[in-house]
Amino acid sequence: MNAASQKLEIPGTRVFDGELAQKGYALNKMCFSFNSAENREAFRQDEAGYCRQFGLNAEQYEAIRTRNVLGLLAAGGNVYYLAKFAGILGLDVQDLGAAQTGMSKDEFKAMLLAAGKGI
């Protein structure tokens, strides 16, 4: 088996490959549009309408509606585009980390501080 075809199972981790890139295209395209302040405001005004405009499927819309980070990833979301959705909600990557690991944000930050002790 060569490196290109190797599938390595990494717990709690999935790389964003062609399969996810196809599955998540509409969701990621919507999140990419959030680079524009005008589009962020349009989403705030009418979330459901904005999602329809980009053709999100039911799984993607439900994950957006419920702010479900792991659900957004499973629906094909890429973290770099999802970060722009998180920006609308006023969340940073540590909020996302806490949401995905089931920790509070303080616990998540404490885990990282602990990782830096004694390095």
Next chain:
Amino acid sequence: MAKIVGAITTSHVPAIGRAIAGKLQDDPYWKPFFDGFPPVHAWLDKVRPDVAVVLYNDHGLNFFLDKMPTFAVGAAPEYHNADEGWGIPTLPPFKGHPELSWHVINELVAREFDLTTCQEMLVDHAYSLPLKLLWPNDEKCPVPTVPVCINTVQYPLPSAKRCYKLGKALGEAIGSWDKDLRVLVIGTGGLSHQLDGERAGFVNPEFDKAFMDSLVSDPEWVTQFSNEQIVEKTGTQGVELLMWVAARAALPGRVGLVHSNYHIPISNTAAGLMVMEVAA
């Protein structure tokens, strides 16, 4: 002929932009990170680069999944930073160096790298923040720059081995430029961190340190790993070490370590910094 003065590799986390905007350099959380930079500033004052070639990865500002180049080289007179959606202040435009850009493009394609060339290109935090860290007191980045963007968004990504070869070819391209200018190579990203998935928050100082050591003495060490193995060891975004590999490979021959710093955490990230120069 053009001469490469050395390479600087640094992390590029967006939160650095918030810290700079909020003047948090002396805040206890941030101080161990920002304290890494004064020796870099002193070195830059000494070597006085005329132009910088910046290896970085775009995070969904310039490129979307509709068209995703593996390697893209900027060839614009100016590069604009822009709104990325989560509110860090944008920095003033960066002056380009089209003549060096086209020299690099011509030479890299001649060396069998099939590039995407960009005469318009927005540059994100991975470009703007490291340059601001290197020249914090200048309102605008004082040297013209050439962007080289490596895809780390959508797999398959180029391997560490391929990025090493890219960097080596880039170094040869710069070295063959018939201008008496001093060129700095910058690689941004990493080190270990993971933003997405149940393993979010993963860092690996043991691997990061081994990697930093290897860049000085054995820069091809990391090319033994596939990108999935690098993700296993460093996290989903730790794979940004590819830019460090390419920047180091651009330096011809043996290098000396001028300075390094390593700190955990800034935001979710193990922050690394290295300055390497070509051994005399």
